[in-house]
Amino acid sequence: MSKPILILNGPNLNLLGTREPEIYGATTLPQVEDMCREEASARGFEISFHQSNSEAEIIGWIQGAVSGAAGIIINPAAFTHTSVAILDALKMVPCPVIELHISNPHAREEFRHKSFVSLAATGVICGLGVDGYKLAIQAMAGLLGRSA
Numbered sequence: 001m002s003k004p005i006l007i008l009n010g011p012n013l014n015l016l017g018t019r020e021p022e023i024y025g026a027t028t029l030p031q032v033e034d035m036c037r038e039e040a041s042a043r044g045f046e047i048s049f050h051q052s053n054s055e056a057e058i059i060g061w062i063q064g065a066v067s068g069a070a071g072i073i074i075n076p077a078a079f080t081h082t083s084v085a086i087l088d089a090l091k092m093v094p095c096p097v098i099e100l101h102i103s104n105p106h107a108r109e110e111f112r113h114k115s116f117v118s119l120a121a122t123g124v125i126c127g128l129g130v131d132g133y134k135l136a137i138q139a140m141a142g143l144l145g146r147s148a
């Protein structure tokens with residue numbers, strides 16, 4: 001059985017749809033998960049989709065990906081700008097890593113311009129709304145040699 005694409009979502013993304021909809025839109029996280037599952041399955045991939053407000057839990061999933069995932073798509077949310085621990089975990093995984101943001105952090109407050117996670121990312125997608133998740137799956141399929 002082939003390994004899934006791990007899709008990780010950081011703090012406050014559980015409230016997608018109601019959280020600052022003028023920035024993040026009206027789509028909920030379960031709707032994003034459905035969208036991802038459909039996009040991945042069209043390319044012959046399974047996904048393993050998670051959200052946590054806890055840095056420790058996210059690090060646990062990344063550590064599990066060292067041997068258990070084909071690739072990682074991660075929206076680290078606010079941990080993007082603070083977490084050396086998530087960066088260090090990502091540096092251990094051999095698979096491609098795509099960093100994803102719904103908004104464009106570079107067009108926002110200065111503290112959002114710095115990403116620790118980018119240092120370990122194969123590529124970054126930002127500012128394209130929740131469609132970024134679909135684009136990330138398409139890009140990951142390409143990186144894994146399975147673009148449809």
Ligand code: DQA
Nearest residue numbers: 075077078101102103105112
């Ligand atoms: C975010 C951008 C981050 O700066 C912010 O803290 C988030 C969401 C995004 O998806 O645009 O929580 O990662």
